[in-house]
Amino acid sequence: MSEQDVFYLQNQFTSIDYSGKVPVEHLDYGFIDHCKDVKYLEKILKALRSGEEGVYPNLISFCEKRLELLDPKNRLLRTEKPVTTAASLSKEEWGEIVDDLKIWKEESRKTEDSLKHKPLLDALIKENIPPIRGLNHAVPVKKNVQPRKESLSRQSLPRDYREWDKFDVEKECEQIDSNNATRDLSANTGLSKLKTHFDVSLLSEQEQIILATREKDKGNEAFRAKDFEEAIAYYSRSISILPTVLAHNNRAQAEIKLKHWNSAMKDCQKVLQMEPGNMKALFRCAVVFTNTGRFEPAVEHLRAVLKQEPQNPAALQLLSETEKKMQAEERIEKKCKGKKMLIQEVDEDDEFEAGVTACPVEQGGEVSPAAPAQNPDMGNAQKRPHSKGDGSPHSDPHHHHHTPWRGKASSGDKYKVNHEAKEKAANGTGKRGSNASAQAEQSGKCPAEGPAKDTVNLDAPCGALPLPLSRLKNEGNLLFKNGQFADALEKYSQAIQGYTDSGVDSPEDLCILYSNRAACFLKDGNSQDCIQDCTKALELQPFTLKPLLRRAMAYESLERYPKAYVDYKTVLQIDMGVQAAHDSVNRITRLLIDQDGPDWRDKLPEIPLVPLSAQQHRRPEQPSEEELQARAQKTQRDAERRSEVQFSSLKQDGNEYVTKGQYKEAVGKYTDCLKLKPEECAVYTNRALCYLKLEKFAEAKQDCDAALKLEPTNKKAFYRRAMANKGLKDYLACSSDLQEVLHQDPNVQEAEKELEEVTVLLRQSLANANANTNANASPAKPRKSVPITEVEGEEVIPSASNGKGENMRINQNPSNAYEFGQALSAARTSGDTQACAELLASTPPQTLPQYLSNLLDGQTIIFLMNAMDSHLLQRDPGLVYGHLCHLHTADRFKVALMLVEKDDRRTMTQLFDHLSATESSQFTKNDVQNLANKYI
Structure with a gap:
């Protein structure tokens, strides 16, 4: 092509007019070959096919190839396939088709003959089936009816970007959660009267269940259509076949709609007889009581409902209204008190015009006053059972406010809805308040x-x-x-x-x-990242509604219609009530047909099959005992796992506070840990450390004692209790605990240093105690020189020499610690257990720890027990028990007991054996055994 031709074509392209007729010079091979405007090529091809400028088959073919190169799926390139007829097939192929039709006809005839013998159940159903809705109304035939011109179907276009900005995904999700899909069905005014009783004597139990369920489902359909009389008839038929809680509850709700209060109350009472505490029956009883003016029983029933579900919005609202009516009635009674009143009978159905909250029919279940959300929230389909330990939250589709109970008010106020929630509900501002909460x-x-x-x-x-x-x-x-x-x-x-x-x-x-x-991501328009996160969520929890729906919307915004279609269809398999998915499927179907033609389904990705367990619109079967037990075990495991996670988090926070020196905050965290696990020894020792840092030595000692009860050999507990005893200036106990630490691990240098320091403090305290004792002793009482003589009935034992050749007689009635110590030393020196027994007999048990004071050691304990076993036990076992109860409370008893040799411990065991074998009204064998545990 010459330069002139190229220049000519360029000028031609710049002068293209799309609105007018195609010029003849444009119907040229060169022009078509260089034209890249698809729209103008379509116009040229239409002009060539019309034949207005002549028929040019080769030029038409060339133009089609050029257009196919630029736009392979152009509409003008599609060719219609003729309908297949006998002429277009071979004789063999047509013969196979005819044979298949004959076989199908024969099979249909046999099936029709077999259906003539129907079972008893079908005959029973056929006998009682009412006419189809609306068939008793004849449709008049109009003559000369002009055929209506069908409007051209408009092509469905994808969402505009401005429309995507206005589209609220969360609103669509809330519609899923609330189960608020309603259908307007026309009532059948010409329905003949239904038979409300069945003769089921010839039916098996399984057949009765199936038939009763069918009738109840028909009643649910009539209820949704707001044909309450027909619903009552079907519920009555179901009850006559097999009385169930669901049928009675649903019939009661339909009777409430018709203001048949007495009938509704009978059904509710029947439910409560079959299942005491049924929440829906209690609520509907309260509705009947409220509408018949019996407010007090209504309040009682509502509080019973709120005891099971403290945040039930319908019950909260009805309770608030009922209490207001009660208060208004009380005010009227006060005003009318003392006045004459005219008592007049009023028809019950006409007295109260206020209706009851409209309630949808559950899918395959009951009519619910405060219908629980059947659909789990998006991203949380494996719910937890709403646990329900925290009160399963419900949402009422006709009351979009939900206020939790904060119970610090009186009994009449604690279930009231707060004022702000009521204003939001009245003004319609609670957009996300009800369902989300x-x-x-x-x-x-x-x-x-x-x-x-x-x-x-x-x-x-x-x-x-x-x-x-x-x-x-x-x-x-x-x-x-x-x-x-x-x-x-x-x-x-x-x-x-x-x-x-x-x-x-x-x-x-x-x-x-x-x-x-x-x-x-979807709110910010980042559809790609939204798809990635939804895919990750579905890998963790397959067939979850919200991630599926969000991913479908993201695919649709990116114009990936096949994948969006697959996700929407999966959503509908899970829950048929998602209206947004229905609308999107219809819209995308038209787009795919226009884009891929009649075979568009073959080009779709595979739609996954949703298991029955994940399909929420199906009626769940009653779980078996094994399943219930497995669920209970799973719930327990989940609770333990959550408790373990919370415990670990609290303990870690406490440890971090300790490292930062925030001991008071650490004590709070460790206290919360012990509420979850009260038998965790490490938490007690950690909190004891914090108490030591805060100089709360008594609390630290208590925690160490608790830790040693759980782990008797815990080294940290011994060491920290020693530090607590040091802070309490109990140096003897501190020394004992430090010695136990070094006994377990001699390499603990901190314990060695502390023991050296405490030993010095202990010696100083003992010296101070002896000085105080000598100062308190009476200086005016000189030591007397007593001659040794025989005294009738009393044995005199020579005492130790006082250095002047004088001997002292044993004092059997000491008045203070000094005299008791002198007498006990004299008895021990001579080895006279009988004199020791007489000394103990004259000493009150409660003063024994004070008299022993700093004189107590291992040999003294054994000497006292020998005296009690050999002389005092037979004479007064109650006194022996009393001395033993007080002896172990002496200051140095624990340290002295550790120094008792193994052979001497047999004396202690022998004494407790003899005491246990002695019968006394002052103690029992169990008391003796508990006391022996403190010595042996």
């Missing part, structure tokens, strides 16, 4: 699953996450609620990183964190 409360749920309250407890526990991670998650929830998606995303990212570093094993909690972060 109702479903996020169990487990510390989240942003996206988090409670939308005015005040948020940032330290509330979240599943099995440690406290720092729970706080990050709660902060993210609060930021998400306030619309600060970038900040919330950062908090969730920190929580995910902390989860990885902490080594926690809780896939449910990690799944929630990824799902929540994906919500932040």
Whole structure:
């Protein structure tokens, strides 16, 4: 092509007019070959095919190839396939088709013949089946009806970017959580009267269950259609076949809708007979009582409901209304007191015009007053059982406010809804308040699953996450609620990183964190990262609704329609009530048909099959005892795991406070640890260390004693108790504990240094005690010289020489510690156990520890026990028991007992054996055994 031709074509391209007719000079090979405008090529191809400028097959073919090169899926290149007829097939192929049709016809005839013999159950059903809704109304046939022109179907376009900015993903998720999908079904006004009783005498038990369930489901359908009379009829049919709690409860709700108070009360009472404490029956009894003016029993029933579920919004609201009516009635009674009143009968059904809260019918279950959210929140499908130990939160689809009970008021006020919540509900401002708070409360749920309250407890526990991670998650929830998606995303990212570093094993909690972060990405328009986080969440918890729905929306925003279609279909397998998924599937189907033609389904990725256990719209079967036991064990394991995680976190925080020198804060953390695990010895010793640093020596000693009860050989406990005793100036006990530490480990240098220091302090204290004793002794009483003479009835024993050749007689009635010590020393010197026994007989047991004072050692203990065993036990066993009860409380008893030799301990054992064999009203064998444990 010459330069002139190229210049000519360039001028032609610059002068293209899309609105007018294609010029003849453009119907040229050169022009078409250099034209890159698909839209104009389509116009040229249409002009060539029209034949207005002549028929040029080769030029048409060339133009089609050029257009296919630029746009392979252009509409103008599609060719219609003719309908297959007998003429287009070979004789053999057509014969095979005819044979298959004959076989199908024969099989259909046989099936029809077999269906003529129907079983008894089908005959029974057919006998009682009512006519189809609306069939008794004849449709008049109009003549000369002009055919209506069908409007051209508009092509469905993908979402505009401005529409995506207005689209609220969380609102769609809330609609899933609240189960608030309602259907407007026209009532059947021409329905004939149903037969409400069945003769089931010939049916088996299994057939009765199936038939009763079918009738109840029909009643549920009629209830949803707001045809309450028909619903009552079907529920009555179900009850006549097999009375169940569900059928009675549902019939009661339908009767409440029709204001048949007496019938509703009978059904509720029947339910309470079958299942005492049934929450729905109690609530509906309260509704009947309220509407019949019996407020006191209504309040009692509502409080019984709130005892099971303290945060039930419907019960809270009804209780508030009932209490207001009670107060108004009391005010009226006070005003009318003393006045004459006209008593007049009023028809019960006309007296109260206030209706009862509309309640949806559960899928395959009962009519619920405060319908619990059947769908678990997105990212938290494995719920925890809403545990329900914290009160399973419910959401009422007609009351979008939810206020928790904060019980520090009177009994009449503690279940009231606060004023702010009522204003929000009245003004319609509680957009995220009800569902999010109702479903996020169990487990510390989240942003996206988090409670939308005015005040948020940032330290509330979240599943099995440690406290720092729970706080990050709660902060993210609060930021998400306030619309600060970038900040919330950062908090969730920190929580995910902390989860990885902490080594926690809780896939449910990690799944929630990824799902929540994906919500932040989707809000910020970052669809790619949203898809990655949703995929990670689904790997942890497959078939979870919220990650699936968010990933589908992200795919759709990126125009990846096949993958979005697969995710939406998976969502619908899990829950058929997700209206957003239905709408999106219909929209994407039209787009895929336009894009890929009739075979668009063949080009889709494989749609995963959702297991029955994850399908929420199916009615769950009653679990077996083994399953219930397994669930209980799993719940217990989860509780233990959460307790272990919390304990480790608290202990780690306490250790960190100790390293920082914040001992008071560390004591608080260790105290919380002991509430979770009161038998953890290391926590006691750690808290004892903190008490020592805070100079709370008595508390430190108590913790060391508790630790030694758990581990009698704990070296740290002995050492820290020694330091506590040192702080309490009990140097003798401190020395004993330090010696025990060195006995276990002689290489503890700190114990050696402390023992040397305490030994010096002990000697100083003993010297001071002796000086005080000598000072307190009477100086005016000189030692007397007593001649040794025989005295009738009393034995005189020569005492030790006083250095002047004088002897002293044993004093049997000492009045102070000095005289008791002199007498005891004289008896020990002569080895006279009988004199020692007489000395003990004249000494009150409670004064024995004071008299012994610093004279107590191992030999003295054995000498006293010998005297009691040989002389005093037979005469007065109660006195022996009393002396033994007080002897071990003496100051130096523990140290002296450690110095008793093994052979001498037999004397102690022998004394307790003899005392145990003695019968006395003052003690028992068990008392003697407990006392012996302190000596032996």
